[in-house]
Amino acid sequence: MTTNAGSALWYLSRASGVVSLVLLTLVVVGGVLVRTGRSPRRALPRFVLLGLHRNVALVALVFLGLHVATVVLDQYVSIDAVAAVVPLTSGYRTAWVGLGTVAVDLLLAVVVTSLLRTRVGPRTWRAVHWCGYAVWPVAVAHGLGTGSDVAQPWLWAVTTGCAATVVAAVAYRLTEPKPSRIAAPAVAVTR
Numbered sequence: 001m002t003t004n005a006g007s008a009l010w011y012l013s014r015a016s017g018v019v020s021l022v023l024l025t026l027v028v029v030g031g032v033l034v035r036t037g038r039s040p041r042r043a044l045p046r047f048v049l050l051g052l053h054r055n056v057a058l059v060a061l062v063f064l065g066l067h068v069a070t071v072v073l074d075q076y077v078s079i080d081a082v083a084a085v086v087p088l089t090s091g092y093r094t095a096w097v098g099l100g101t102v103a104v105d106l107l108l109a110v111v112v113t114s115l116l117r118t119r120v121g122p123r124t125w126r127a128v129h130w131c132g133y134a135v136w137p138v139a140v141a142h143g144l145g146t147g148s149d150v151a152q153p154w155l156w157a158v159t160t161g162c163a164a165t166v167v168a169a170v171a172y173r174l175t176e177p178k179p180s181r182i183a184a185p186a187v188a189v190t191r
């Protein structure tokens with residue numbers, strides 16, 4: 001790690017950023033697998049996967065809260081609470097931090113519409129949930145773009161591992177054979 005050996009908050013913010021990225025990866029993979037009908041999904045019943053998907057998402061939110069709170073509280077760089085929710089308002093690495101803010105905003109939209117699912121209706125919920133998948137690549141770009149540890153092989157290893165896991169899950173889902181339709185027996189209409 002580099003710079004500012006004295007700031008525990010600064011280290012905590014970077015560590016919680018990395019943990020958030022790993023947890024977000026698990027959330028995305030869980031979401032992809034919930035929708036597949038292939039054997040690993042059958043080994044884990046849908047309600048178990050759904051529960052994992054939701055609970056890991058909540059834990060990810062806790063770590064993200066920690067990441068953002070420590071970044072704001074830390075005095076090493078100047079990022080205020082507004083910059084945590086309004087993109088491109090941070091004086092520090094405006095664009096890269098802005099991507100983190102966009103990821104958080106998208107995630108909040110997913111969480112709020114999920115909590116209000118019965119009120120917003122299934123169409124809106126699904127549309128917002130699909131946008132939620134964008135959180136992951138945006139967060140990856142943010143971490144690689146702004147992370148102090150980006151020069152360290154371990155951060156690349158973690159990010160590459162996360163990317164490989166998501167790509168594998170999506171490929172697994174996309175290559176799923178379509179359920180074969182049993183041809184309806186031809187009925188001869190006779191009189």
Ligand code: HEM
Pocket residue numbers: 013014015017018020021024064067068071072077079083084085097099100101102103104107135139140142143144146147148149150155
């Ligand atoms: C989904 C949302 C987010 C994720 C997954 C995420 C993840 C990460 C990761 C992986 C790093 C690299 C840590 C390292 O170098 O060790 C990082 C750094 C950082 N993030 Fe985030 N982040 C998110 C949102 C935000 C937001 C909203 C802010 C702004 C308030 C923010 C501010 C920062 C800052 C200032 C750094 C450190 C930059 C540096 O090391 O110079 N992040 N984040």
